[in-house]
Amino acid sequence: MDQRLFVKGNEAVAMGALAAGCRYYFGYPITPQSDIPEFTARELPRLGGTFIQAESEIAAINMLLGASACGMRAMTSSSSPGISLKQEGLSYMAGSELPGLVVNICRSGPGLGGIDASQADYFQAVKGGGHGGYRLIVLAPHSVQEMYDLALLAFDLSDRYRIPAMLLGDSVIGQMKEALIPHPRAQVELPPKDWAVRGKQEGAPQRVVKSLYLGDGELEAHNWRLHERYALLEARETRWEGLHTDDAELLVTAFGITARIAKSAVRMAREAGFKVGLLRPVSLFPFPREAFRTVTLVTKKVLCCELNTGQMVEDVRLSVARDAEVYFYGRPPGAGSLPTPEEFAEQIARYCGGAA
Amino acid sequence: MTLDLFIAGFGGQGVLLLGNLLAYAAILEGKNASYFPAYGVEKRGGAATCTVVISDDEVASPVVGRPGCAILLNQASLDKYLPRVRPGGWALVNSSLAEENLPRVAPIEVLALPLTELALDVGDARLVNLVAAGIWARKSQALTLASLESALRKVLPERNHRFIPLNVEALKRGAALIAS
Amino acid sequence: MSQVEIPVFTAPRSLKPVVTHFCPGCQHGTVHRLVAEALDHFAVQERTIGVASVGCSVFLYEYFAIDVVESPHGRAPAVATGVKRALPDRVVFTYQGDGDLAAIGTSEIIHAANRGEALTVIFVNNTTYGMTGGQMAPTTLAGQQTSTSPYGRDPANDGSPIRMAELLAQLDGTRFSARVAVDSPRHVIQAGRVIREAFATQIQARGFAFVEVLATCPTNWGMNPVQANQRIAAELIPCFPLGTFKKIESQS
Structure with a gap:
């Protein structure tokens, strides 16, 4: 067991x-x-x-x-x-x-x-x-x-x-x-929290946790520092899952529950003979821009599915290779508006050019 | 192999417990399963629905548009959800509380059994979900009664464990209907 | 004949040796000193964490030689709750003005007190928003002209000044609540004693302690420091009576 x-x-x-x-x-x-x-x-x-x-x-x-x-x-x-x-x-x-x-x-x-x-x-x-x-x-x-x-x-x-x-x-x-399957925390080395307040010891520097910067140029420098850290995140920490992306003519993208529904739809479409793949962003910030660019160097059609009227699709459009087409399918959330795999499969067939 | 199942009834018929039980039993058998409770604003008395997907592979969507199977415990559920069962699928209908009034739209098998009366016969109308579980397990051949019995211990809160023997009897009563 | 210098008055250890940036006649400096003297008295500087708020009070860390966390406007009691629960053996105090504590942060202060969080709250009431330029505060007196009550605060339109020390004293979680002023040597000595008592309440594990300090804002009152100081006795104290409204000696 x-x-x-x-x-x-x-x-x-x-x-x-x-x-x-x-x-x-x-x-x-x-x-x-x-x-x-x-x-x-x-x-x-x-x-x-x-x-x-x-x-x-x-x-x-x-x-x-x-x-x-x-x-x-x-x-x-x-x-x-x-x-x-x-x-x-x-x-x-x-x-x-x-x-x-x-x-x-x-x-x-x-x-x-x-x-x-x-x-x-x-x-x-x-x-x-x-x-x-x-x-x-x-x-x-x-x-x-x-x-x-x-x-x-x-x-x-x-x-x-x-x-x-x-x-x-x-x-x-x-x-x-x-x-x-629960599992213990991985032992990764993290920087010490030498900024945390604890009570200022004699001779030790004062620790202040704050967001107010009033001195000339201080806040600009602070914002650049934050910006550089966001760039570092983009370089190192994007995460995504790819499925059948190698031979795909159409790339479906979705996150969260919509990605689960899309997985069934992609499976249905594959069974019907459509060459369709899936790219699921796991990290939404940083957004896996490079993954989208790489896949769309070959796959020129992207279908973004969301449970809204179009939000992530904007980041997808900013990420794909220049000559890739990005389509959107979504519904605003509410009782009874949760899409089904069959619904996504229909959209896949539509953008793959009808019957396989 | 992937089985998807939609269960619907009114609150108090144990719809959510039934979904939980089937999915848990599948997990105990080493399969993958998802249980998705669609829930309303009311806690009792309203419609209760849930979706269960059982698979040997990864479960893709826990949300199903047209399920291969449905367990429909009252008239409103029958009217609303029977037409959604996909062609070639089957439905278990509680004929104690519901009958098919509308023309059938797709070729599906409908198994109409007086589940509430069977439950009453075992001892309590609230056992209707366990009778249905026994029928479904045997007919779909997806789960053994032994794993359902084990799952009962997991999904029932401790304070209700004294009802387990009666629950098991209801399971067996349901299963026996298919075996015969 | 040799002379030996015996210092009779020194700066508190818990304050940094810096020059004030506050306006002439502002009493934040006096209140800072009284708080620092209390920390020195209990020798807790090294295990004290201050929680700063928004307004003139935010500059706490420029003056106190202690670790400080800065909070959003009105949220200091919630931030301090997080700090105290994370580090229960530290002495944690918030330092808040009247707009911060008695307007935008009423929810946070009431519920921190009601939970009986072992915090010391120093509430500086100068009847106006100082940093933003003298707008009407919840503690502005009836008839008082401010930049947003140019015809004087009208209780029919704006409500009446809110008395936080009395209000918080009603709550079971509050173990100590008092109001003091720093407009005269006698009041300053009294205020020092009360602030010390408010820290003792926390240090002796008795629970939540609150001190409201009536203070001047000469700049926004349009007065010179002497006039502003006189206004405390003439106008503020009649509306906000000094005293200890609650004191529970037993541990919580």
Whole structure:
């Protein structure tokens, strides 16, 4: 018997965070992610950790800021409307170069919208949802196992680059159950947190965690430093999954739950004789631009599928080789609008030129 | 081999538990499985639906447009979801609460059995999901009763473990209908 | 005859030897000194973490020789909660102005107090937004003219000044709540004692402690330092009475 568990995506992401050594959770209840605070409320006290149900999303992200400023691995989670409230804190964390994990189990909007799966918060996640021109590390799990694995990776990347990380999930990935093989955190060497506050010792330099830079040229230099780190992320840390890309005449691209649906569609289309491949970005920031460029040197047609009216497709268009055509198929999120594999397969057939 | 299954009924019929049970049993048998609860705003009394995909390979989409099989436990579910079963597929229909009123659109097999009455006969109307599980496992030949029994211990909360013998009886009652 | 110099007055260790940048007659410097004296008194400088807020208060780290975390506007009690929970054996204090604590940050301060977080909160109330140029604050007095209440604060339109020390004293989680002023030597000595008490509350594991300090903002009040100081006794104290509103001696 293998050591496979059968758990929800929301539970898996919480388990992954705990395996990553996260001992601080601050959050506020919102559907469809409340399994995460429920799990951490139960498990963290047993591990000597801290769980606080904050008075607001805003308070929660700022508690995370405080714990992270002390050098601790800490997290919060929410869903779209709650993530909007956290943008102020995220901007301050980005400006203060603080690591930390924010899980966004997206639901549909705008406004109160609904509780159905959505990918309409892609822009907010990858373009810096708050003020000031910063970026987050954004990873998009497409399975329960990846909810766990990417939580571990997110903490390592966030600590290494001192950039807050977001896992961009959705209510299907959060609520569905699959097999999970838990595993301990990989022992990677990370830079010491010699910036964290701890109480200034006699003779030691004062440590200040801040985002205010008022001196001539200070803020510009600070922003260039952040920008260089984002460039370093792009050079080193893009992640994606490719499927049948070698002989593909049409490349389908999608992330998260949409990529799962696309995988079935690609399988159906292959069985019907269409030469179709899949490129699934796992890191949405940094975006796997080079992977798109390389594949589209040969494959000249790209179909981007999303559960929104077209967001990632903009990054795809900026990434492909100049003579590649990029098509979009998507639906705005809401009850009953979750696309099916059959629907994507039809679109594939359409762009592959009808019947095989 | 990949099997996809859609389950629907009203809240309280154990639709989500049934989906959980089948997917968990598949995992215990070393297969891959996904369980996706489609859920409404209401906690009880509303429609309950879920999708289960069981595969020897990686499960691609946990969301299915036209399933190969459906378990439909009430009239509303039958009316809404029977036409979605893909040609060549089959459906288990709870004839205690539902009958086929509409002309069938695709060539599918419909197995109509009085699941609620069978459950009552075992001891409780709420066992309807376990009767269905036994039927589905035997007919699809995807899962053994032994792994379903093991899975029951995992998916039922501890406080309900005292009902396991009755649940197992319901499973067996369902399975026996197919064996005969 | 040889002379031996005996220093009778030295700068607190917890403050840096820097020149103030605050406006003439501003009392942030006085409050900083009282806080630093309290840290020195308990010899906790090396295990103290300050949490700065937004407004003139943000410059905490320019003056205190301690580690500091800067917070978004109003969020210092939430940030301090994260710090204190991460490092429970440290002395953690926030230093906030009236716009920060009593307007945009009311939710954070009330809930940090209500949870009984073992924090010391220093609340500097000068009845106006100082850094942004003298706009109306939640503590602005009725009739007081500011750049956003040019005809004077009208309680019918703007509400009345909010009394945070009394309000927070109502909460079970609050173990100490007081209001002081620094407009006279007697009040400064009293304020020093109360601030020390607020740190003792945290150090002795009694829980959440709050001190409101009435202070001047001569620049935005359009007064010279002497007039501003006189206004504290003439106008502020009648509206914001000095005193200790809650003190619980037992450990939480």
